[in-house]
Amino acid sequence: MKKMAKSQAKWVQGSIAFLWVVLASAIGFHSTAMADETCMSPYMAKIVGQEDYVYVWTLGVEGLGDEQDKLVTISVNPDSVNYGKVVNVLSVGGRNEAHHSGLTDDRRYLFAGGLDSNKIFIFDVHTNPSKPVLHKVITDFVEKTGGMVGPHTMYALPGRIMVSALSNNVDHGGRTGIAEFTNEGEFVAAHWMPTDENLRGAKKVGNIADGYGYDVRALPRRNVMITSSFTGWSNYMMDFSKMLSDAEAMKRFGNTVVVWDLHTRKPKKVFEVPGAPLEIRCAWGSNHNYCLTTTALTSKIWLIYEDDAGEWQAKAVGDIGDPSKVPLPVDISITADDKGLWVQTFMDGKTRYFDISDPFNPKQTYEHEIGSQVNMISQSWDGKRTYFTSSLLGNWDKTGDMDEQFFKLFSWNGQELVHEFTVDFYALKLGRAHQMRFGAYSLYSQKPNSTGTLLSQH
Amino acid sequence: MKKFFTGLVLCGVLLAGPGCDRDTDRDSYLSGSHAARAEVRIMADGWKASLPYEVPKPGSYALPRVGVAGGGSVLGPDGKELELGELMGDKIVLLTFIYSSCTDFNGCPLATAVFYKVKERFKDDPELAKTIRLISVSFDPEHDTPEVMRLYGEGFEDGDPQWLFLTTASEETLGPIIRQYGQMVIKEYDESGKYKGTMAHVLRAFLIDRSKNIRQEYSVSFLHDQLVTVDIKTLLIEEGVLPGRIDS
Secondary structure, eight states: OHHHHHHHHHHHHHHHHHHHHHHHTGGGOBOOOOOOOSSSOTTSOOOOSOOOEEEEEEEOOTTSTTOOOEEEEEEOOTTSTTTTSEEEEEEOSSOOOEEEEEEOTTSSEEEEEETTTOOEEEEEOSSOTTSOEEEEEEOOHHHHHTSEEEEEEEEEETTEEEEEEEEETTTOSSBOEEEEEETTSOEEEEEEOOBSSOOTTOEEOSSOOBOBOOOEEEEGGGTEEEEOOOOOHHHHTSOHHHHHTOHHHHHOSOOEEEEEETTTTEEEEEEEOOSOEEEEEEOOSTTOOEEEEEETTTTEEEEEEEOTTSOEEEEEEEEOSOGGGOOOEEEEEEOTTSSEEEEEETTTTEEEEEEOSSTTSOEEEEEEEOSSSOOOEEEOTTSSEEEEEOOSOTTTSOOGGGOOOEEEEEEEOSSOEEEEEEEETTTTTOOEEEEEEEEOGGGGTOOTTOOOOBSOOO | OHHHHHHHHHHHHHHTSTTOOOOOGGGOSOBTOTTSOOSBOOOOGGGSSSOSSOOOOTTSSOOOOOEEOOOOEEEOTTSOEEEGGGGSSSSEEEEEEEOTTOOOTTSHHHHHHHHHHHHHHHHTOHHHHTTEEEEEEESOTTTOOHHHHHHHHGGGOSSSSEEEEEBOSOHHHHHHHHHHTTOOEEEEEOTTSOEEEEEEEOOOEEEEOTTSEEEEEEOTTTOOHHHHHHHHHHHHHHHTSSSSOOOO
């Protein structure tokens, strides 16, 4: 025993010596370029190299296939014999207005929300990345949050998921909040948006604090969380054409961005950002203390930034297409080097690349039509692979021949997008393709047909 | 050992100076995993002397209950069997899981460094120091015997706050404990199938109140002694040990 203790002590000391070497070399430590989505939470584990699967949270369509919402798993590793094919379909029973999804910080679970049913489906994606299974369903989101409706963004925090809602159960308008759940789906806390009537300690920079919500992102290095604003259940579940002709409905869109204290979850500043600011993407660089958002109705790029005095500001910095034609910018994606921003415009089905090397002066340098309609984008961390899907909302998608539903991969060489493959979601009777999240065996020290050696898993 | 650790902390501070003040946010990964690291390795904020933003005041926010702190059979430095759950309840507990051979500077060494700095922050106030217990439990019962954990922690046993370095009798005993904390550990093997002696895991630390509820979870980009300290003081205000009130 004594001998063993001595050898183990030596072994500990050896480890400590090695630690010194690691620390001493840390300043100059770089590894090779990796791949991962650039729009994910910075708290989240990252994928090294090629992603193996893309999980597409898909809306069921009445009269098509099993009509149910489903998680569709597509093989995207060129080394796989199934490259470009659907390898798994997991239907969840009924239609919920499937919309956004997000992975936990350890990437073991994928949370996927239903904007109409208020259910949140939690999929286990780590036990077998090629075949997710339904782990749990949260069915009491409205009750637990004190009346929030429409679970939208699922954003990873340490051990938790922050869920931004779109609406409320009183008037089904846009006033709402954000709610925290554990990675196991247990409710933790709810935080309502600041309003004109109750600013919750925030400072109103513009004229309004509408209390609307949409996306949520964090810049942990600045202890900042940012939310944007869209519209409530009464609009997002309405027929698109009908809503456009309803003057009162068109008044019910968000016009604010809120900057929060991340640690305390207290709102600090409410900015007036007219025209429904949607997706928020924060820069990755260590001195890039800013995030970007785009406004759906006014087609502008807004910069939310920390000025030299340490104050957060919001400024419109550019147009997207011709705002008078309402191209309807939807999802955006920032490149890992913070130099580029992909912006999808739903109405013309285009993706547009903006050079944002100077974030105060974004310049469009490229555009490409992806399809008759386009919404979501996920790009690999190295920027070489860009994935697109088509659906916006069940009642807002185009109709007839213009209602293409797809998942497409394009490679990006820095000059142009080159089409690699398309999965036709209507031809396969799957439904409307919405949000994408990446999966990889490497996250779990697994290889195809291997489950690795896990000491602990749920 | 203590001398080494002082050096380790100093090293962390020095590395956080000019030239290495890079973005820590994208350095979230499965610690120790060769397969899941970000593209640039950056010293986490926890190595820095102070956070680059204004730290909230204790009690200016609420810490919601996140879950129930789990227990299980553990082994103390003398090899005596203890119940982890019985080491909670009398004090506010800061708990983490590490393994002694972990060499990932933003993994277990970060947790140990931050715990050390938390201990330093409270040790000069004997009354407050008595209200806090730090616990580091090994992920690696095979190599981290009670004796190894005793050696690992012997430099830190200088009074309150108490800091316990524990292990378990086997992976079978460890499994149910770490499962309660949502911790996944993957042993790493080389191409020939030989165990490399390293493990992939997500670094987490847990702040546990005297009702044995988890009130905060810290990961790489969140684990800093200033934040941990302000959270502990927030719990102490809630308990009435410190003056003030919780602004929820």
